[in-house]
Amino acid sequence: MTKIWAISWKDLRSTMRNVPALAMMLLAPLALAGLLGFAFGGGDTFQIAATKVALANADVRPAAAAGEAAPPLAGDTFAGILTSKDLEDVLDVAKVGSAAKARRRVDDGDAAVAVIVPRDFTAALYGKQGKQTAVELYVNPTQGLGSSITESVVTQALLDFNGARAAATVAAVMAGGTGDHDAAAQAAAARFLQDGGASRGLVLSDREPLASGGDEGDKVAPVGLILAGMMVFFMFFGASNVARTILTEDAAGTLPRMLTTPTSTGTILGGKFSSVFLTVTVQTVVLLVAGRILFGIDWGSLDAVTLLTLVGAAVASGLALLIIAVVRTPGQAGAIGAGVYLVLALLGGNFTGTASTSGVYATVQKLTPNGWLLLGWDVAMHGGDLADVASKLVVPLVFAVVFFAVAVLRFRRRYA
């Protein structure tokens, strides 16, 4: 053990004296996380700047039939939806007097989208079946995100309007009403809209907590997930930097010299493996502490964080040693390693700033050890306990064991 520790300490000390290596291992992930976090608004909550919307409501109340009350203005209800408190973080709506003024605001760059409610909006909603109208969206094509959000909101609102009309019609039929179904539908739709039914479809709701111990109120700062992704990614490089010393020492003669001392090959390799693991663990701890101090990131419970750190270090170390075991020169290790790490990071979601993906990408992510590590960090940062985190770490641990096993077999053959 003394010799293993001596080899580990030597390599760790050498790494700490290697300024470019330290920059890669520590400064790069912090800088990238900081920049990307700043770009996404930083702070405690996820923020995209509210989309500026110019709203022109040209809706007019249609003439009521004799003996009937005039229907409420659907255009006003629609405008109320867009200006509701629920959407104030998403849409910054300014009411303007006409469609032309609304379009001009978009042309002048003062708004990303103009929403133009037609004159016959209410008439179409309450009128005879088959009458169609359309809410116009006049968009600035360079502000794709904002216009997409606005379109989504408007579409949802219109679906609710249409749904209200369809629900009202169905209700009138089931009640066995006779006579003019349209009148019954109008009344039901009016009641539905007046009750704010349409706006109910636009409530933004939070997802369910990821873990049993999670606080539904917890929000994870985007910089936290970004730094988690960067941290896992740069752990690969940290491990590679130390593992590569096996090849550089082989070329420099210090490894063969070590093999002429009464130190077994197993001890030498064990020392090298330990030094990789130790260095990556130290790297991770430094990044965790720096993330806490610089960005206020709450990484989660200490035991969960410890487990994530150790398993992450094992994965990074095992992979780095496996690559070293199959290449011949430090140059090959650098080139091949960089390629492998980049592909894994892209597939595993290290650059997405989130551990939550969907569809095919979610499946692909789970084929990588780093993808599972990110899921584990996500659980920890959302308040998950040790058991919740551990369930995400079985797969990466298996990866680490396989990496180490293959590396040991290759090394034993090379240095027999």
Add this chain to the structure above:
Amino acid sequence: MSIVEVQALRKQYEPPKGVLAVDDVSFAIERGEIFSLLGPNGAGKSTTISMLSCLLRPSGGDALVDGHSVVANAQAVKSVIGVVPQDIAVYPDMTARENLVFWGRMYGLAGAELKGRVDEVLELISLVDRQNDRVDRFSGGMKRRVNIGVALLHKPRVLYLDEPTVGIDPQSRRSILDGILALRDQGMTVLYTTHYMAEAQELSDRIGIVDHGKMIALGTHAELVRIVGEEARVDVTVDKALDGMVERWAALSGVSSASVEEDHAELLVEDANEVLPRLFEEAAAGGSRITAVSVSEPNLELVFLHLTGRALRE
């Protein structure tokens, strides 16, 4: 019993068609002697030392170092040998002291014993004043001293030095050679490889000459030189035709043979100092003038040339 016994050692890389780097080499090294392996580059010297260091597994044969087999008992062999590799193999980003402490731990030293031994070796290699400086700031000679110091930490019984003076300045070389002689005087057994004839001549109690993986001659300097006789070779160039002069010189006492070789005469003489003046007298008497003369005392270069037909440093 010899401290090192090499028995039909053989190494072939990538058999069956690969290079046969060491071919059936056998020799023994006595305790307390300096034994040199002399040969040109590629002769198999480093491969032999690598097998004796347990770095390379022999393809055939065996060697016993202090009674331990390099094949069957490598760890025991490594505990009694110190290896100074040809290239400097220490950590440049560590200080001299840090290097010695690390390598001392690799040799199983610890605690006060390690500290004491590091202090002794620093004294031995004259780097006490620079012990806390990084090795990458040392001169080439100083790095070589650290390189040698590492191998002495655990007081090995046999010290292997693989061409330790390649590429260094004469002063540093002198220092290293003096150091090796001092170690021998303290009872160390040394296996030294070199392609410098002068080093082998100066240092060695016995010399093994190797070429193309084979041991072609083995013995003391005097024994080896006797292979080519004890006569000196005198090469003489004159300004006129040589034939007549060669006959006159061959008739002189002290000249055992004389022949024409291309553009000069080659004479074998018993004592060059005694014969040279008479060569000049005879040339003058014959109407010729000697324009160039060289004297080659019997040496290992000649031995190698005699045995292989090639110069040692071609």
